[in-house]
Amino acid sequence: MNTDLQIGAGGKLQHLLTIEGLPPEILLQILDTARSFVSVTEREVKKVPLLRGKAIFNLFFEPSTRTRTTFEIAAKRLSADVVNLNIATSSQTKGETLLDTVANLTAMHADMFIVRHGESGAAHLIARNVGPHIHVINAGDGRHAHPTQALLDMFTIRHYKGGFNDLRVAIVGDILHSRVARSEIHALTTLGVPEVRVIGPRTLLPRQVQNLGVQVFHDMEAGLKDVDVVMMLRLQHERMNGSLLPSAGEFFKSYGLTPEKLARAKPDAIVMHPGPMNRGVEIDSAVADGRQSVILAQVTFGIAVRMAVMGILAGN
Amino acid sequence: MYIQIKNGRLIDPAAGSERAQDLFIADGRIAAVGAAPPAFKPDRVVNASGLAVSPGLVDLSARLREPGLEYKATLESEMQAAVAGGVTSLVCPPDTDPPLDEPGLVEMLKFRARSLDQARVYPLGALTQGLKGERLTEMAELHDAGCVAFGQPGTTMTDNQVLMRSMEYATTFGFAVWLRPQDATLSHGGVAHDGEVATRLGLAGIPVCAETVALSAILILARETGARIHLCRLSSAEGVEMVRQAKRTGMAITSDVSAHHVHFSDRDIGYFDSNCNLIPPLRDMRDRDALRVGLIDGTIDAICSDHTPVDDDAKQLPFAEAEPGATGLELLLPLTLKWAREARVSLPAALARVTTHPLRVLGLPTASITPGEIADLCVFDPEVWWRVEPAVLRSQGKNTPMLGLELQGRVRYTLIGGRIVFDTPS
Amino acid sequence: MTLPDAEDLIAKLAEQIRRDAGPRVALVGIYTGGVWIAERLHQMLGLSTPMGTIDVAFYRDDYKRTGLRAGVRPSDIPFQVEDADIILVDDVLYTGRTIRAALNEIFDYGRPTSIRLAALVDRGGRQLPICPQFVGAEVEIASDQTIELRRDQSGRFNLTLIAGST
Numbered sequence: 001m002n003t004d005l006q007i008g009a010g011g012k013l014q015h016l017l018t019i020e021g022l023p024p025e026i027l028l029q030i031l032d033t034a035r036s037f038v039s040v041t042e043r044e045v046k047k048v049p050l051l052r053g054k055a056i057f058n059l060f061f062e063p064s065t066r067t068r069t070t071f072e073i074a075a076k077r078l079s080a081d082v083v084n085l086n087i088a089t090s091s092q093t094k095g096e097t098l099l100d101t102v103a104n105l106t107a108m109h110a111d112m113f114i115v116r117h118g119e120s121g122a123a124h125l126i127a128r129n130v131g132p133h134i135h136v137i138n139a140g141d142g143r144h145a146h147p148t149q150a151l152l153d154m155f156t157i158r159h160y161k162g163g164f165n166d167l168r169v170a171i172v173g174d175i176l177h178s179r180v181a182r183s184e185i186h187a188l189t190t191l192g193v194p195e196v197r198v199i200g201p202r203t204l205l206p207r208q209v210q211n212l213g214v215q216v217f218h219d220m221e222a223g224l225k226d227v228d229v230v231m232m233l234r235l236q237h238e239r240m241n242g243s244l245l246p247s248a249g250e251f252f253k254s255y256g257l258t259p260e261k262l263a264r265a266k267p268d269a270i271v272m273h274p275g276p277m278n279r280g281v282e283i284d285s286a287v288a289d290g291r292q293s294v295i296l297a298q299v300t301f302g303i304a305v306r307m308a309v310m311g312i313l314a315g316n
Numbered sequence: 317m318y319i320q321i322k323n324g325r326l327i328d329p330a331a332g333s334e335r336a337q338d339l340f341i342a343d344g345r346i347a348a349v350g351a352a353p354p355a356f357k358p359d360r361v362v363n364a365s366g367l368a369v370s371p372g373l374v375d376l377s378a379r380l381r382e383p384g385l386e387y388k389a390t391l392e393s394e395m396q397a398a399v400a401g402g403v404t405s406l407v408c409p410p411d412t413d414p415p416l417d418e419p420g421l422v423e424m425l426k427f428r429a430r431s432l433d434q435a436r437v438y439p440l441g442a443l444t445q446g447l448k449g450e451r452l453t454e455m456a457e458l459h460d461a462g463c464v465a466f467g468q469p470g471t472t473m474t475d476n477q478v479l480m481r482s483m484e485y486a487t488t489f490g491f492a493v494w495l496r497p498q499d500a501t502l503s504h505g506g507v508a509h510d511g512e513v514a515t516r517l518g519l520a521g522i523p524v525c526a527e528t529v530a531l532s533a534i535l536i537l538a539r540e541t542g543a544r545i546h547l548c549r550l551s552s553a554e555g556v557e558m559v560r561q562a563k564r565t566g567m568a569i570t571s572d573v574s575a576h577h578v579h580f581s582d583r584d585i586g587y588f589d590s591n592c593n594l595i596p597p598l599r600d601m602r603d604r605d606a607l608r609v610g611l612i613d614g615t616i617d618a619i620c621s622d623h624t625p626v627d628d629d630a631k632q633l634p635f636a637e638a639e640p641g642a643t644g645l646e647l648l649l650p651l652t653l654k655w656a657r658e659a660r661v662s663l664p665a666a667l668a669r670v671t672t673h674p675l676r677v678l679g680l681p682t683a684s685i686t687p688g689e690i691a692d693l694c695v696f697d698p699e700v701w702w703r704v705e706p707a708v709l710r711s712q713g714k715n716t717p718m719l720g721l722e723l724q725g726r727v728r729y730t731l732i733g734g735r736i737v738f739d740t741p742s
Numbered sequence: 743m744t745l746p747d748a749e750d751l752i753a754k755l756a757e758q759i760r761r762d763a764g765p766r767v768a769l770v771g772i773y774t775g776g777v778w779i780a781e782r783l784h785q786m787l788g789l790s791t792p793m794g795t796i797d798v799a800f801y802r803d804d805y806k807r808t809g810l811r812a813g814v815r816p817s818d819i820p821f822q823v824e825d826a827d828i829i830l831v832d833d834v835l836y837t838g839r840t841i842r843a844a845l846n847e848i849f850d851y852g853r854p855t856s857i858r859l860a861a862l863v864d865r866g867g868r869q870l871p872i873c874p875q876f877v878g879a880e881v882e883i884a885s886d887q888t889i890e891l892r893r894d895q896s897g898r899f900n901l902t903l904i905a906g907s908t
Contacts, residue, residue: 005587012809017587020516032812032813032814033810033812033814035815035816036797036799036800036815036817040800043851044851045850045851047850048800048801048847048850049800049846050800050801050805050810097629097632098632098634099632119634119636120517120518120635121517121587121634121636122634124587124588125632125633125634129632141518141634142518142519143518143519144517144518144519179518182516182518206515206521207510207512207523208511208512209515211512211515212515212516311800311810312809312810314809315805315806315809316809
């Protein structure tokens with residue numbers, strides 16, 4: 001079906017909905033452009049006039065202060081006008097349909113929608129139903145994708161490791177429910193990382209996940225051996241009480257990142273986390289605040305990467 | 317009324333034959349095949365040159381949405397869709413609102429259908445009150461009101477004791493029990509087949525074991541009780557194999573598959589096409605292929621449309637929020653023909669899956685094109701291509717995985733009881 | 743027509759700047775040609791202030807038509823722009839739009855005391871009120887032609903005329 005929804009005529013990116021299906025050239029263009037935006041964020045006037053006059057609407061159907069704020073800062077640094085919409089979606093209070101909301105906002109001359117929604121496929125649905133000059137960025141849809149997070153993580157990896165060709169990368173935690181994990185896997189494999197590992201208990205690994213091009217480990221120590229990058233995923237509280245996991249304590253014992261477990265990785269391995277962290281559940285404070293952690297850098301780079309995505313899309 | 321159908325190719329699935337012969341209809345029945353009866357003066361001569369003539373299609377599952385769900389579709393529109401699809405008899409599942417668990421509701425439905433004077437409607441009664449899976453319905457009363465069998469279209473009942481007792485009760489009267497094998501807890505929260513596609517798309521999965529665990533319970537209890545079971549909408553390779561083994565031991569079971577499942581797999585979901593949100597879910601290509609093999613070797617007896625009109629608003633939502641279901645009455649014939657072509661099955665054998673076999677499942681007399689038989693017929697053009705688009709569908713349900721795709725085979729005339737109820741100019 | 747020798751023009755520019763600008767002057771080159779020239783000038787003039795490099799991609803006025811091009815490089819101004827005397831260096835001065843973008847970009851770093859422009863080649867055709875204070879040569883070519891500064895293996899610069907409109 002339509003992977004061509006993302007890429008329009010002339011191979012130019014029209015929407016950023018998922019990393020899956022994007023050629024490495026487009027990913028690298030975003031990373032390279034982001035480098036220029038990092039230098040913008042390092043000077044006194046952190047703005048450029050690139051998107052002046054453009055209206056960017058943050059459509060957050062799922063609340064998220066962090067991600068929304070990052071996008072807002074990025075948009076403002078491009079001199080765009082930003083409108084934030086937090087739309088509650090309980091099925092009881094369902095008023096306007098998703099597409100009606102989008103149609104109304106389009107009538108208000110939106111140029112770009114940044115969408116976060118609790119259901120997989122929401123960003124695709126919106127992208128299929130907007131006019132030709134409106135761009136959609138997926139800020140997270142259900143369990144499916146979070147492409148800007150993956151891009152900023154790739155930027156971070158390239159910043160610290162120089163490239164992707166010789167790396168072993170491990171993604172640890174609740175892969176089953178994670179849109180971040182899916183996007184990371186697509187980005188890493190597209191950019192040519194030779195070994196991508198997923199580590200987690202069987203209940204938190206999706207069916208046939210190895211078909212995405214990863215090696216599956218249930219033993220964290222074995223999975224972390226000699227890796228260059230450790231990507232920890234957030235474990236949501238709901239998961240700990242159902243029939244997927246018995247408790248946070250047991251999860252931390254087997255899958256929490258402690259200094260001892262980290263020692264199995266290469267001595268110069270970097271530790272990443274998309275945030276927000278659950279200290280003591282998936283990651284020990286000693287590691288989160290330790291010298292191998294690049295978690296704060298991820299946040300900084302996140303703004304530059306989102307500026308790059310918006311800057312490229314709005315001009316296409 | 318006297319009708320002559322001229323120059324058509326008569327397909328008789330019961331006899332397994334295909335022959336170019338004229339057909340003569342009088343007083344609602346087939347009067348003669350081949351040569352006209354003496355002094356036959358037709359009121360209407362249908363020129364069926366280039367067309368096939370077969371018994372009318374018998375659809376084992378078509379939701380008419382009445383009573384209660386009229387905002388989705390009405391009896392009028394869906395009965396129109398049925399005859400436009402060449403369907404002359406259909407079974408209507410009990411999951412209306414309220415469910416068909418009261419004789420009065422069944423009588424009303426039959427009355428409404430009869431007054432529209434189109435396809436014959438055979439209501440499936442609810443097996444339990446409110447379809448809740450707790451208390452038995454008055455099956456004998458419902459049967460008298462016109463229910464042809466009893467079923468639970470939703471997930472298999474969680475209480476196996478109730479399931480067993482409902483089978484025992486039904487068997488008392490010789491009623492068949494129709495069940496959809498899908499375990500409630502294993503399929504809980506799932507919206508797509510639990511496999512690579514769901515993993516990529518981040519959709520909650522319904523594993524194959526949701527079907528096989530339920531099948532296992534159903535088959536064991538059926539053996540215990542001697543109940544006559546019809547399994548609705550198989551979806552997996554493992555499920556087909558279980559039914560095959562059960563049939564080998566001589567169990568009185570029959571099964572069906574939905575026409576969409578014969579052709580589509582979870583790959584067709586693409587990037588979240590909610591037209592592919594169906595119950596049971598479209599499984600992977602291996603499962604689809606096993607369903608096709610099951611149709612050929614008789615493990616699966618019939619193809620049905622599982623016609624489920626859904627309004628557009630309910631589909632224009634993220635996949636998991638969309639309402640499952642697809643329109644099917646007007647697609648049953650061409651989808652069956654498509655399968656026949658691809659599987660190299662003869663036309664009579666293919667049409668048997670939508671005519672004589674469903675009648676056998678229903679315990680009704682078989683249809684054949686012989687003098688004396690009631691003239692429920694479908695006259696169709698097997699070659700013509702057409703594109704599936706909302707404007708050409710008579711059903712109010714416009715959503716199907718086939719939307720925008722082309723099919724070969726279209727009904728030109730439908731006759732019920734010797735009357736032409738659907739008629740298209742060429 | 744034959745274009746002047748790029749190396750000669752650079753020497754000429756260096757001489758002009760040496761005569762007119764003080765020792766604390768700061769060079770800022772515009773990618774790519776302007777950066778090459780600024781590097782050479784910086785070396786020849788022995789300037790103490792490190793040079794800056796800018797890519798005006800985020801300040802161009804044609805973004806709406808052509809979008810963001812690939813290959814944008816990070817701008818880097820390693821000296822204090824506030825109160826600086828800056829010489830902007832570009833290879834070919836034409837409509838003046840690139841210079842306008844460069845001026846806006848520099849002002850987002852701070853308030854310089856002055857900005858002057860050094861262009862290797864001025865081909866006329868200005869669409870904005872921009873003029874260079876230091877010029878290597880004035881050249882007249884057809885509007886469907888472009889002049890490109892190239893650098894060979896040995897690091898020697900030359901100017902090439904390219905036909906066909908952009």
